[in-house]
Amino acid sequence: xxxxxxxxxxxxxxxxxxxxxxxxxxxxxxxxxxxxxxxxxxxxxxxxxxxxxxxxxxxxxxxxxxxxxxxxxxxxxxxxxxxxxxxxxxxxxxxxxxxxxxxxxxxxxxxxxxxxxxxxxxxxxxxxxxxxxxxxxxxxxxxxxxxxxxxx
Amino acid sequence: xxxxxxxxxxxxxxxxxxxxxxxxxxxxxxxxxxxxxxxxxxxxxxxxxxxxxxxxxxxxxxxxxxxxxxxxxxxxxxxxxxxxxxxxxxxxxxxxxxxxxxxxxxxxxxxxxxxxxxxxxxxxxxxxxxxxxxxxxxxxxxxxxxxxxxxx
Numbered sequence: 278x279x280x281x282x283x284x285x286x287x288x289x290x291x292x293x294x295x296x297x298x299x300x301x302x303x304x305x306x307x308x309x310x311x312x313x314x315x316x317x318x319x320x321x322x323x324x325x326x327x328x329x330x331x332x333x334x335x336x337x338x339x340x341x342x343x344x345x346x347x348x349x350x351x352x353x354x355x356x357x358x359x360x361x362x363x364x365x366x367x368x369x370x371x372x373x374x375x376x377x378x379x380x381x382x383x384x385x386x387x388x389x390x391x392x393x394x395x396x397x398x399x400x401x402x403x404x405x406x407x408x409x410x411x412x413x414x415x416x417x418x419x420x421x422x423x424x425x426x427x428x429x
Numbered sequence: 430x431x432x433x434x435x436x437x438x439x440x441x442x443x444x445x446x447x448x449x450x451x452x453x454x455x456x457x458x459x460x461x462x463x464x465x466x467x468x469x470x471x472x473x474x475x476x477x478x479x480x481x482x483x484x485x486x487x488x489x490x491x492x493x494x495x496x497x498x499x500x501x502x503x504x505x506x507x508x509x510x511x512x513x514x515x516x517x518x519x520x521x522x523x524x525x526x527x528x529x530x531x532x533x534x535x536x537x538x539x540x541x542x543x544x545x546x547x548x549x550x551x552x553x554x555x556x557x558x559x560x561x562x563x564x565x566x567x568x569x570x571x572x573x574x575x576x577x578x579x580x581x
Contacts, residue, residue, distance in 0.1 A: 287580040293474035296482050299451040323444035328510040329488045330448050333481025340480075357520075415523045 280348040283307050286341055294337070296368065302334055310342040316337040316369070325368035326408070332363055332394040334375035335404040342377040343420055346385065352392060353425045359399065361418040369408035375416075378403045388422060396424040432500040435459050438493055446489070454486055455567040462494040462529040468521070477520035478560070484515055486527035487556040487568040494529040494554065495572055498537065504544060505577045511551065513570040521560035527568075528554045540574060 280286050287304045290297045300390030301318040305311050319330035331417045336358050343356040384400055399421055406414040432438050439456045442449045453470040457463050464486045471482035488510050495508040539551055543550030551573055558566040 289474070291520070293472075294479060295470055295472045296452055296479045299470065300448055318447055318451065320445075320447045322441070323507060323509070327446060327448045328492075329485025331480065332488070333479070336481045336484070355475060356477070357517070359517055361513075361515045363515070365509070365511055368509075416478045 278348070280324065280344055281307075282304055286345060291342070296333060296336060297298050300330055300333055303336055304341060305374070307341075307345060308356050309338055309344065309379060310338050312338045312341070312375045313372065314374070315372050316391050319373075322382070323368065325370050326373055326413075331365065331369060331373065331375075331406050331414045332361075332416065334373065335363070335414060336361070336418065338375040338377040338404050338416050339402040339416070339420060342379070343422060347422065350389065350423075352389075354392065355425065357423075359419045359421045361416055363414060363416045365414050367408075367411050367413045369406070369411075369413045371408050373406055373408040373413060375404055376405045378405070391424060398422050430500070432496055433459075438497060442489070442493070448485060449489060452482055452485055454489055456493060457526070459493075459497060461531060462490050462497065464493065464527045465524065466526070467470045467524050470544045473521065473526075478565075480517055480526055483517065483525065483527075483558050483566045484513075484568065485522065486525065487515070487566060488513070488559050488570065490527040490529040490553040490556050491568070491570050491572060494531070494572060497553065499574065502541065504541075504574075506544065507575050507577065509573050509575075511571045515566060515568045515570055517519050517566050519560075519563050519565045521558070521563075521565045523560050525558055525560040525565060527556055529556045530557070544576055545575060550574050 321327040403417040473479040540550040556568040
């Protein structure tokens with residue numbers, strides 16, 4: 278399945294990832310990979326965005342970036358978050374956006390070699406969540422990428 | 430507001446935290462503080478629970494434990510997740526539960542002193558997410574607790 282452009286990735290998300298639908302997470306751009314979220318579906322008791330929702334948008338932005346890379350490289354693989362470190366810097370009082378920073382070419386080459394050799398690999402990504410002009414959260418996530426048929 | 434028993438905490442959650450409602454997160458026990466989640470509302474494209482949903486249940490379990498403690502201590506305060514480190518150990522292929530480990534008495538005494546002195550404090554909590562007999566995720570979270578009227 279080709280998951281390269283915004284529309285195909287967004288359709289895949291809506292069809293296959295139930296919470297993305299429930300929280301109103303939408304891919305708005307693929308370069309850089311950016312996911313937008315409304316405030317209303319993600320409100321907590323303080324009238325700001327729930328930490329779990331900020332995290333969900335960030336985790337999904339990293340996942341979508343790597344899923345798109347696999348598609349571009351014709352690698353049939355599963356992408357899953359393995360470890361993460363998150364910092365919540367300020368409350369989000371309006372709709373917010375998670376943007377995954379593109380990994381460097383050397384990191385992607387290394388992932389490609391690991392996939393070719395072992396059928397699985399790991400890569401670290403940084404994702405930033407902003408609300409209006411404010412940086413509200415940062416995520417550093419280690420994702421596992423496994424070729425189909427290889428269990429982790 | 431008294432938020433001590435399961436029913437009052439659960440009612441508060443449903444009324445005030447929109448994603449908890451959308452993801453079907455339910456407080457099932459207060460000692461230890463345990464949040465249950467169905468699989469269907471949290472499914473990803475691999476037929477397992479979405480990482481952001483596991484994280485949401487875990488983050489909320491820690492928040493509910495501290496909110497309940499504040500209520501028991503008659504402290505009018507806001508509880509917010511500040512930093513976290515999460516590990517995803519295995520896929521959740523069925524409904525799952527997040528259980529917050531009760532902090533030690535010394536940590537709670539320290540938090541109480543910080544709140545009395547500065548109107549704000551910080552405490553680390555560990556939360557485990559299990560699916561059937563399997564540990565699927567661990568969260569270590571630093572929560573900020575601020576007396577009402579004190580901005581952080």
